[in-house]
Amino acid sequence: MSDQVTLTIDGKEVTVPRGTKVIEAAKQVGVEIPHFCYHPGLPVDGNCRMCIADVRTWNARAEKHFPARRPAVTCWTDAEENMQVFTDTDEVKKSRATVMEFLLINHPIDCPICDKAGECMLQDHYMQHDGKRSELREEKIHKPRLKPFGERIVYNGERCILCSRCTRFTAHVSKTHDLGIVNRGDRAVVELAQGSTFDNAYTDNVSDICPVGALTKTDFRFKKRVWFLKHTDSVCGGCSRNCNTVVDHDRAEIVRIMPRRRDEVNGHFMCNEGRDIYKSLAATVRTSAPISRVDELGAGPSWDDALAWAGGKLGEQKKGGKLAVIGSPWMSNEEALVLGHLAGKVCKSAWMDIKNDVIEGYPADDLLHTDDHNPNRAGVIAAGVVPGKKDGKDLAAIQEAIAAGEVEVLLVWGTGLANHYDSVEAMHEAVAKVPVVIQLTDAMDALSEVAQLVLPVRNWAERDGTWTNFEGHTSRFRKALRPHGQARDGFELLSAMCTAAGGKPPVKTFKDARKKLKQDPDSDVREVADGEFAFYKGQSLYRHHSGTTEV
Numbered sequence: 001m002s003d004q005v006t007l008t009i010d011g012k013e014v015t016v017p018r019g020t021k022v023i024e025a026a027k028q029v030g031v032e033i034p035h036f037c038y039h040p041g042l043p044v045d046g047n048c049r050m051c052i053a054d055v056r057t058w059n060a061r062a063e064k065h066f067p068a069r070r071p072a073v074t075c076w077t078d079a080e081e082n083m084q085v086f087t088d089t090d091e092v093k094k095s096r097a098t099v100m101e102f103l104l105i106n107h108p109i110d111c112p113i114c115d116k117a118g119e120c121m122l123q124d125h126y127m128q129h130d131g132k133r134s135e136l137r138e139e140k141i142h143k144p145r146l147k148p149f150g151e152r153i154v155y156n157g158e159r160c161i162l163c164s165r166c167t168r169f170t171a172h173v174s175k176t177h178d179l180g181i182v183n184r185g186d187r188a189v190v191e192l193a194q195g196s197t198f199d200n201a202y203t204d205n206v207s208d209i210c211p212v213g214a215l216t217k218t219d220f221r222f223k224k225r226v227w228f229l230k231h232t233d234s235v236c237g238g239c240s241r242n243c244n245t246v247v248d249h250d251r252a253e254i255v256r257i258m259p260r261r262r263d264e265v266n267g268h269f270m271c272n273e274g275r276d277i278y279k280s281l282a283a284t285v286r287t288s289a290p291i292s293r294v295d296e297l298g299a300g301p302s303w304d305d306a307l308a309w310a311g312g313k314l315g316e317q318k319k320g321g322k323l324a325v326i327g328s329p330w331m332s333n334e335e336a337l338v339l340g341h342l343a344g345k346v347c348k349s350a351w352m353d354i355k356n357d358v359i360e361g362y363p364a365d366d367l368l369h370t371d372d373h374n375p376n377r378a379g380v381i382a383a384g385v386v387p388g389k390k391d392g393k394d395l396a397a398i399q400e401a402i403a404a405g406e407v408e409v410l411l412v413w414g415t416g417l418a419n420h421y422d423s424v425e426a427m428h429e430a431v432a433k434v435p436v437v438i439q440l441t442d443a444m445d446a447l448s449e450v451a452q453l454v455l456p457v458r459n460w461a462e463r464d465g466t467w468t469n470f471e472g473h474t475s476r477f478r479k480a481l482r483p484h485g486q487a488r489d490g491f492e493l494l495s496a497m498c499t500a501a502g503g504k505p506p507v508k509t510f511k512d513a514r515k516k517l518k519q520d521p522d523s524d525v526r527e528v529a530d531g532e533f534a535f536y537k538g539q540s541l542y543r544h545h546s547g548t549t550e551v
Contacts, residue, residue: 007083022074022085023051033087034096034125036103036211037163038075041261041268043172045164046076050099050125054089058082071095093129100130106141106186107212108158116213118226122161141186149179150198152218152272153207157189160214166190166206173269174202174367190214201271201362201369208258208269217256219275224255232480233260235467236274237330237375237460238361241368242469243270247278247461247480254278254461254480265473271369273362281459284443288485291454303486310453311500313409313436314347318502323350324398324407327385328414329374330357331490332465333474334513336376338494338505339413340384346503351393351401354385357416370470379468383517395420402430409436413490415445440493456487463489464510466519474519 006015009022012029023033024040036048055072056065057080065084071092074085086092103122111117143157162181167190170178178196181188192198207215229248236243236257243266246258257278259270290306292299297309317323325343327336343350354377361373387394393401399420401407410431421427424446431437431450439451442459457463462483468474483489491513495505507513 002081005079005081005083007079007081007085009085010087016079018078020079022053022055022072022077022079022083025079026074026085026087031087033074034129035075036121036125036161037165039165039168039209039268041173042165042168042209044076045168046073048099048103048161048163049073050096051075052095052099053092054086056084056086096125096129097132100126101132101134103161104130104134105136106158107161108140110159114159114213115216115221116159116210120213121211143187143189148218149192149206149215150203152203153198154216154218154221155190156214156216159212160190161212162188162190163211165209165211166215169202169206169209173205174200176200176202178203179206201273201365202269202367204272204275205259205269220256224250229255230480232478234461234477234480235375235475236270236277237467238271238274238277238373239368239370240329240372240375240377240470241266241370242375242467242473242475243274243368244475245270245274249461249480252481254281262473262475264471265469265475266368269368271362271367273369278461281461284459286443286484286487287448287454287456288487289456290486291448291451293450293452297453303488306453306455307496307500310438310455311497311502313438314342314411314497314501317347317349317409321347321349322401322406322408323347324393324401324410325350325352325385326395326398326410326412326417327352327354327380328357328416329354329372329377329380330414330460331376331380331385332463333376333379333383333468333517333519334465334510335413335490335494336380336383336385337507337513337517338491338498340386341506342494342498342501342503343411344384344388345506346498346501351388351398351407352385353387353393353395353398354380355395355414355416356419357414359416359419372470375469376467378470378472379466379474382468399430402434405433407434410434410438412437412439412441412447412451414441415443415447418446440490442487455493456485457490457493458483458487462487463491465491466514468519 003018004015005018009026009029009031014029016025026033033051035051037045051074052071053074054069056069059066145156147155149155167179170176178193178198182191207217228250232247234245234247236245244260244262246260248256257275261268290301292301327339343352358373362369364371418424418427428450437451438453439447440455440457442457448454461481464479466474466476498505507516
C-alpha cells in the first residue's frame with residue numbers, strides 16, 4: 001500500500017501522505033474550508049460541523065466512484081485514493097449557513113465592545129457564509145460573564161460556542177486538565193475543574209486558540225484594537241527554546257506577543273513568561289548616547305570619538321597585551337561572529353567566554369520551557385565566542401585574572417556580569433583593577449556605573465538577527481521598534497570596532513554573516529498558524545491555513 005494518496009478537491013488534484021485529513025489536504029490546493037473546533041495543534045473533535053463538504057469515495061470493486069455524494073466532516077475524514085471532494089455546492093453552502101444560524105441563536109451581538117473584534121472567526125464566517133438577519137425573537141439565553149479563570153484569563157459564557165478547543169488544550173497539551181464543559185444543551189458552559197486555580201505556565205494559549213471572544217487575556221483587554229496593530233516576526237528570548245513569535249506593536253509600543261508556528265521548535269504555542277518579556281523593556285534604564293568616564297573624551301562623547309578611543313585601546317592589545325572579552329547569550333549569531341573575530345583575529349591575544357545575562361525565570365518543564373533562561377548560548381558558542389585555543393581562559397579564569405590585576409582592557413557585551421559575583425560590590429571591587437572597561441549594552445546595570453565607556457546598542461525588538469536554540473534550530477527575529485536614541489545595531493557597531501582597532505570585519509553585510517555561519521535555511525520560513533491574523537492596508541484577513549510562507 002502506497003504512503004501517498006491522490007484525491008481531487010473542487011476539481012484540483014492533490015497528493016498527500018496517507019492519513020492526512022481532508023481539511024489539511026484542501027489547504028495545499030488553496031481551498032479554505034471554514035471551521036471552528038478544528039485546530040492543527042489539538043486532537044480532532046469534530047463538534048462544530050462547520051467544515052462539512054460533499055464527498056464521493058472510490059468503489060475499488062467496481063473500479064468507479066460511488067454514485068451518491070455524502071456529507072463528511074473534513075476535519076475528521078482521512079483523504080483517500082481517488083476521493084472527490086466538493087466544498088462549494090449549494091448543499092454545502094446551506095449547511096454552513098445553518099450552522100452559523102445555530103451558533104448565533106444565543107450569541108450576543110456585542111462586537112463593538114468585544115476584544116476579539118477584528119480577529120474573530122465567527123465574524124469572518126458570518127460575513128462569508130451567512131450574512132442573514134436573525135429570525136430569533138425570543139430572549140437569548142444568558143450565561144456567566146466576566147468570570148475570572150485564574151489571574152490571566154476572563155471567561156464570557158454568552159460568547160462561547162463550545163468548540164472545546166480550550167478544554168482539549170488543557171487535557172492534551174498542558175495536561176493540567178483545568179477546564180471542562182458542564183451542563184447540557186443551551187445551558188452548557190466551560191468551567192474550571194474543582195480545585196483548579198488555572199495558574200499554570202501556559203494559560204494564555206487558550207485565549208489564542210479561542211475562535212471567538214469567550215476567553216480574553218486580562219493583560220490585553222481593552223488595550224488596543226487589533227486593526228491598529230503592526231505585526232513583526234520575532235523570537236522569544238525567555239529561554240533557549242526560542243519559541244517563534246509575532247510582536248504586535250503600535251506607536252513605538254509593544255502591546256502583546258503571540259506564538260508563531262514552527263513545528264520543530266514550539267509548535268503552535270508558547271509560555272506566559274515569553275508573552276510578558278516585552279514588559280521588561282519598559283522597565284529597563286537605557287542611555288541614548290555613549291557615556292564616558294575618560295577625561296580625554298568628556299562625559300558625552302560623539303560616536304566617532306568613542307569608537308576611535310575604544311578601537312585604539314583594543315588595537316594596543318595586538319602586541320601581547322591582556323584583553324578579556326565577555327560575550328552574552330543574548331547576542332545574535334551575526335553579532336557573535338564579529339565579536340569572536342574581533343577578539344580572536346583582530347586582537348589576537350584576547351581571553352574570551354560568555355556569561356549569563358539572566359539566571360532566574362520559569363522552571364524547566366516537559367512542554368517548552370528549558371532551564372537556560374538565555375536564548376542564544378548555542379548560537380554564540382557556534383559563532384566562535386569561546387575560550388581561545390591558545391592560553392584560553394573560561395569565564396571563571398577571566399574573573400580570576402581580573403581580580404589579580406592581569407587584565408588591561410575588559411570588553412563586555414550586555415548586562416549580568418554581577419550575576420557571577422557574590423554581590424554587586426564584589427564585582428565593582430574586581431573590575432576596579434582593570435584600567436579600561438568597555439561595555440556594549442542595551443540596558444544600564446551595575447557594570448555601567450563603573451565602566452570607562454558605555455556604548456548603547458539596540459535591544460532584540462529594535463534590530464534584526466538570528467538565534468539558535470539548544471537543539472540547533474535557527475530562528476530569525478526582525479526589527480519591530482525604532483531604536484532608542486543613538487543606540488546602534490550591534491553587528492554594525494562591532495564591525496566598526498574591528499576597523500577602529502586596525503583590522504577588518506569578517507563579513508561586510510548581515511546576509512554574508514548568515515552565509516558564513518551556514519545557518520539553517522528554515523530560519524526564514526514563517527509558519528502561519530490557525531488562529532493567526534494578518535492585516536493588509538487596514539483590512540482584517542483571517543488566515544485559517546497553516547502552510548509556510550516566505551517572509
